[in-house]
Amino acid sequence: MPTVALLAAGRLLHFELGVAYEIFGNPPLEATNGWYDVLLCGPGPVQVGPFLVEPDHGLDGLVGADTVIVPACADVDDPPRPELVEAVRAAHEAGARVASLCTGAFLLGAAGLLDGRRATTHWAHAAELSARHPLAVVDPDVLYTDNGSVLTAAGKAAAVDLCLHLVHLDHGAAIANSVARRLVMPPHRPGGQAQFVSTPLQATGDHLLVDLLVWAQQRLDQPLSVTDLARRANTSPRNLGRQFRSVLGETPLQWLLTQRVRRAQELLEATDQSVEAVALATGMGTATTLRRQFKRIVGVPPDSYRRSFRSARPS
Template sequence: MTRTLPDMDTVALAVTDGMMHFELSVAYEVFGSAPPGTAATWYDVAVCGSDAMRVGRFRLDPDDGLDRLRHADTVIVPAWADVDEEPPDDLIDAVRAAHEAGARVASLCTGAFVLAAAGLLDGKRATTHWAHTAELASRFPRVEVDADVLYVDNGSVLTSAGKAAALDLCLHLVRSDHGSSVANAVARRLVVPPHRAGGQAQFVAAPVPARSDHPLTALLAWVIERLDQPLTVEDLAREARMSSRHLGRHFKSATGTTPLQWLLTQRIQRAQELLENTDDSVDTVARATGMGTATTLRRHFNRTVGVPPDTYRRTFRSQTGSGPGPGSGTGPGADPGRDRSLVRG
């Protein structure tokens, strides 16, 4: 049985020992009370679990047992605290049974591990917090894990990335059920944007070597000081005194990526710092990061981060940052026309 609007009015929050309280609180805040002035029939929310439990640092007495999930229109699975530990069988079975009964099932953050264990993500695109996407993909190879998005809507199964993305997904569900004006009213009450541009790539840290004694440590420091210059793989190999092929093997071992991709990531990260902390124009940031032109920076930045540089600056602009910051000079080696620069092509 598949439930359809306007019948999606009962929400069950599936909880057990080991859940995290932030995502649970987010879901309860969004679905627990209607925004002022709305004429829509609001959700009937129940916290469902097997017994009294610890959620974060709090003791929680559920409203109903997990068997109520089968009668809910929407089931929300909050974040699972320890992804190395298997979720309890009764929770997995209850979530699976709810979906088979026609419920729309959504996970918040690492709650995706519960949905994956229940088989609900097999053959589907899904996400979780970027720090755990590799683990999700490794343990559940039938899941198509997307590490870059804030949430994924597969219709009856939805997943979100970490923390604040849980709020993005909950607002998306309200928008799907009641329309944009009601979702916007909820967002205004919570003092958050009703929709965020881009994806998780805005928040992912750049890969770095795991050990300070790695053969590339000195080279990477040398590169970071010259990001304004149009460096090539051959330039890096020459500085490291090794062949390009040998350099590539060391990069793969140290960072999990290629020299070209690592350098591009460092350029993007430097651009992010300058956009956050200086008033430099996009053209100036492009030259300071070895991108050459604003057009090149915008193309790589949008593809890598998921939003244009101007949007990123508006979102992350430091309240105290002004004036030129470190690395904002153009540098003597900047040459936007050099075809072999690692940001080209």
């Protein structure tokens, strides 16, 4: 069973620590091949928002963990404590995958783990992170970055995205989406998406997109068009496009294509269907179209994705 060590030290923000514990500490019913052993590690009682938390392991619990999560610190002007810097560095040198949530990136930077790597943090603190750690390639616009053994997330909701991304890497898209459904979240978002869109999110319970997105996801094998989506939402294609851009930051066709590729990932992971059959089941039509769009969005062809996933999946 892989071990996830949550660093509980300094003054922390409770949201990010709570999110990590919720995701890695509660297996979904579909996770029949095991889940994570979660350790709460720190040198002593720690203030987490309004709560006082008592870690169940010392800092030495970080070394030997498969994954180390560094939650957000409450004040980036507080210099990281030397023992925390050393513990995170030692864990990484011992082979741990280290991920920061929001301003936890400042601790990774102090440990030298961001040097020469892409990194992000909450957009309000990105300039300061870059100034303190000029060897890091700080991108203030993305949700999270993945350098293999070092990962960083932007603020709040992006912490959920990064944690779901780690679950996806370890257990596949179907399990990650199951966790997202339990959290009443959409399927996990790719890290390259923008931290925010120009118009505030408006998809409340009565928003026209709420039912439409569910309806469309249940019909990904069908040849849906923008006209079909607009007719279902009882609106015009032009207004539908405006709603998609304001709420999701992309066009209806871009969203639909991404959902088809995500569904293809699930089928490649969970079934032995041919690429041609997966293309038909996801509405791509042909294997050529699936291969082209899959590689563009995921970064590798479907066949390579299936081989890599199955060789990396935990037994």
